[in-house]
Amino acid sequence: MATLGAASLAKFGVSTLLAAEPDKRLGFAFVGLGGFARDHLLPGMMRCKFCKPVALVSGHPEKAATVANQYGIDSKNIYNYDNYDSIKDNPQIDAVYIVLPNGMHAEYTIRAFQAGKHVMCEKPMANTVAECQAMIAAGKAAGKKLQIGYRMHWDAPTLACIDALRNGEIGPIQIIEAETGFTIGDPTQWRLNRKLAGGGCLMDIGIYSLSAARYLSGEEPTEVFAHTYHDTSDPRFKEVEQNCDFQLKFPSGVLASCLSSYDTNLNRYVVHGRDGQCVLDPGQPYEGAKFQIERRHIHGLQAVDVTPSDQFVGEMDGFAQAINGNGPFKATGEEGMQDMRIIEGIYESARTGERVKV
Ligand code: NAD
Numbered sequence: 306m307a308t309l310g311a312a313s314l315a316k317f318g319v320s321t322l323l324a325a326e327p328d329k330r331l332g333f334a335f336v337g338l339g340g341f342a343r344d345h346l347l348p349g350m351m352r353c354k355f356c357k358p359v360a361l362v363s364g365h366p367e368k369a370a371t372v373a374n375q376y377g378i379d380s381k382n383i384y385n386y387d388n389y390d391s392i393k394d395n396p397q398i399d400a401v402y403i404v405l406p407n408g409m410h411a412e413y414t415i416r417a418f419q420a421g422k423h424v425m426c427e428k429p430m431a432n433t434v435a436e437c438q439a440m441i442a443a444g445k446a447a448g449k450k451l452q453i454g455y456r457m458h459w460d461a462p463t464l465a466c467i468d469a470l471r472n473g474e475i476g477p478i479q480i481i482e483a484e485t486g487f488t489i490g491d492p493t494q495w496r497l498n499r500k501l502a503g504g505g506c507l508m509d510i511g512i513y514s515l516s517a518a519r520y521l522s523g524e525e526p527t528e529v530f531a532h533t534y535h536d537t538s539d540p541r542f543k544e545v546e547q548n549c550d551f552q553l554k555f556p557s558g559v560l561a562s563c564l565s566s567y568d569t570n571l572n573r574y575v576v577h578g579r580d581g582q583c584v585l586d587p588g589q590p591y592e593g594a595k596f597q598i599e600r601r602h603i604h605g606l607q608a609v610d611v612t613p614s615d616q617f618v619g620e621m622d623g624f625a626q627a628i629n630g631n632g633p634f635k636a637t638g639e640e641g642m643q644d645m646r647i648i649e650g651i652y653e654s655a656r657t658g659e660r661v662k663v
Contacts, residue, residue: 324354331625332397334360334384334422336413337404338372341427345591346402347376349617355625359397362389389413393420400624403427406501407508411436418447425624427454429512430641432503434649437642444638452624452634453641455516457589459619462596462611466576466583467520469598469609475578478559481521482575483514485589486548486566492540496567505535505545507651511565512644513589515651517574518553518561519643521583526553526561526647529663533655541567551651582606591616 333356335342350358360382363369369383384392392398400423403413411431417424424444430453431437444451457463470478486506495501496509519525531551535542547568553561564571574588584597584606592613597606626632650663 327357330355330357331399331423331628332357332359333425333621334358334362334382334392334398334401335404336362336389336401336417337406337409338363338365338368339404342402342404343372345617346404346621347372349615350621351376352615352618353622353625354618355622355629356400360384360392360395362386362392362401390416390420392417392422398422400425400628402621406495406498407503408432408495408501411440414440414451415443418443418449418451421447421449423449423451423624423628425452425454425621426641428641428644429503429508429648430638430645432508434642434645437638437645441638441642450624450628450634451638452620452627453636453638454620455636455640456591456616456620457513457516457594458520458636459614459616459623460589460594461614462594462609463520463585463588464614465609465611466585466596466598467523469583470521470576470578471523474581474598474600475576475583476580477557478522478576478578480577481518481559481561482563482573482577483517483521483561483588484564484571484573485510485513486564486569486571488569489541489567492543497541497543497545499544502545504648504652505533505542505547505549506565506567507533507546507549507551507648510567511549511551511563512648514563514565514574515551515553515644515647517585517588518563521574521576522555522557522559522561524555524557524559525643526555526663528554528660529647529650529654530660531651531654533652546655549651549655551654553647 361369362384401417403426533546533549535547548566572587574585576583581600596609599606627634650661654661
């Protein structure tokens with residue numbers, strides 16, 4: 306069993322530096338206080354060394370007051386969606402983290418750039434490629450940076466798997482299987498509203514399959530072919546797809562077969578090489594991704610024991626450190642837009658029944 310220690314983690318961009326003094330940390334305003342912001346991002350930021358939460362933007366004053374109290378945020382730094390633009394006058398806010406429904410990402414990112422702030426924005430970057438282009442242009446005009454919340458880009462087992470693949474440990478990659486899904490509940494939620502979500506399972510969870518196929522292969526697809534399905538008698542799927550399967554063809558000949566669903570649980574990536582296979586199962590949990598490898602098809606799958614990393618600390622401190630000039634920018638707006646370009650191709654293929662060049 307191979308073990309990856311601190312040196313390997315540092316190689317993967319996980320900071321081993323000492324924490325910055327509180328007044329030197331990047332001050333974030335959280336925009337949207339839903340489940341993901343409250344359950345994962347705010348607690349994650351409290352574990353960071355280079356960021357701190359300093360402001361909240363919410364349409365619910367009572368919820369915002371409770372969260373501010375919990376995280377020691379000054380009540381004068383609570384904003385709502387009407388006075389959001391006045392964050393420009395608050396020098397404590399260096400950056401915003403957009404954790405709103407997908408259809409609101411573009412507007413709130415562009416307004417943050419106009420207020421002179423850096424932006425972290427959750428995935429998917431926006432509903433359309435045109436919105437992504439406008440977000441990137443606004444960041445450039447403001448001279449500020451944009452990062453998309455691709456937490457798996459900082460996940461140690463995922464990075465160890467990528468490392469093994471690049472080192473040729475299973476020979477040339479032949480086929481990738483990437484499956485992501487969960488059973489969605491409340492039919493009235495924004496994820497099932499086309500305007501707010503931009504689409505169904507593909508936008509929300511299938512984007513992980515797509516992203517994984519790209520980072521595991523290390524290539525960009527040239528062609529897509531897809532099917533979507535929704536049972537319109539199910540109140541959850543009046544507007545968006547329930548299931549989506551898509552195939553990607555990469556320049557080297559690697560093929561990826563990807564599934565996404567809002568009506569069954571899926572969470573597994575398998576990379577088949579000429580000489581073995583790599584498995585991430587589960588493939589995209591918040592913690593506890595498991596990496597297994599089979600070399601030369603002879604010993605069966607062996608677990609690789611990887612020292613875990615903290616995805617949330619990785620992405621937020623990674624962004625702060627890149628802004629400080631101490632590391633590379635990963636998961637940029639261009640990266641988010643590339644997924645949206647391919648997603649538009651997937652939806653076009655599903656609609657027309659044709660293969661689509663991307
Ligand atoms: P959520 O429904 O729990 O929260 C959404 C928030 O937006 C709420 O605070 C809600 O009040 C606010 N909001 C403002 N205007 C709204 C409107 N018109 N309709 C509905 N809500 C409105 O959603 P969430 O799970 O926190 O997701 C938010 C974003 O985070 C999404 O873009 C989602 O894709 C992303 N996300 C990412 C991950 C990840 O692992 N990276 C996980 C979950 C969610």
